[in-house]
Amino acid sequence: MMTRKNSDTYSLPSIILHWLMALVVVAVYAAIELREFWPKGSEPRAALKHWHFMLGLSVFGLVWLRILARLIWSAPARLKEPRWRNLTAKTTHFALYVLMIGMPIAGWIILSAEGRSIPFFGLELPPLTAPNDALAEEIEDLHGLGGTIGYWLIGLHAAASLFHHYILKDRILFRMRHASSPHPA
Numbered sequence: 001m002m003t004r005k006n007s008d009t010y011s012l013p014s015i016i017l018h019w020l021m022a023l024v025v026v027a028v029y030a031a032i033e034l035r036e037f038w039p040k041g042s043e044p045r046a047a048l049k050h051w052h053f054m055l056g057l058s059v060f061g062l063v064w065l066r067i068l069a070r071l072i073w074s075a076p077a078r079l080k081e082p083r084w085r086n087l088t089a090k091t092t093h094f095a096l097y098v099l100m101i102g103m104p105i106a107g108w109i110i111l112s113a114e115g116r117s118i119p120f121f122g123l124e125l126p127p128l129t130a131p132n133d134a135l136a137e138e139i140e141d142l143h144g145l146g147g148t149i150g151y152w153l154i155g156l157h158a159a160a161s162l163f164h165h166y167i168l169k170d171r172i173l174f175r176m177r178h179a180s181s182p183h184p185a
Contacts, residue, residue, distance in 0.1 A: 009175050011073030017066045018176055021100070024062065025154070028055045032147070050119055053107060057120050060104035063097065076175050092156055099150050106143040110136050 010018070031052040038045035078086060105128075111118050112127035113136035119125075129135065164172040 008076050008171065009177065010076060011069060012178055013069045014066065014073060014075075015176055015178055017062060017069055021059065021062050021066065024055055024058050025100075025150075028052055028059060029147070029151075031055060053111065053118070054120055056104045056107050057118075057125070059100050063100040067097075079170060079172060089160065092153055092160070095149070096153050096157065099146055099153065103143065103146050103150065106139050106146065109139050110143060113139065 009015070031048045035045045035048035035052070038048070108118055108125070109128050112129045113132045115131035117124050118127065161173050164170050
């Protein structure tokens, strides 16, 4: 691992990837939720689903870049906190990574099992399985459950950041800001 001069923040690549992924994940959720405003078979609904697929696969690619960045640049030292808070943070982060890897794979399997193309910004990715309606339904149910769990985990992650910032008044929120960004002492 490479060390950085300012070890109380994440590396710039890690910070950029964190916020880029946050935006892409919000777009993934927005695309699938907003499709409900249009009738089935309509062009806007199909376009939003198409974007949901492509952005979901983007999350899959970005998560591997985040993992690589974490292997190259060390994370800031852990705060001295009660064990339960450190365990909760580790568990939440692990679950978020599982979802950022598992949800796109599940979506890819669903499209494959439905016999549909897997679009990715002008490319068509190969199917992961042969058409299989039963498998598609089963994975679709798990994908939906994962989406709901994702809402809760993202909410918990954001709430914990705000709790640290406003209640504990520690500097944990500033770890995801570039060291040259102005922030209060």
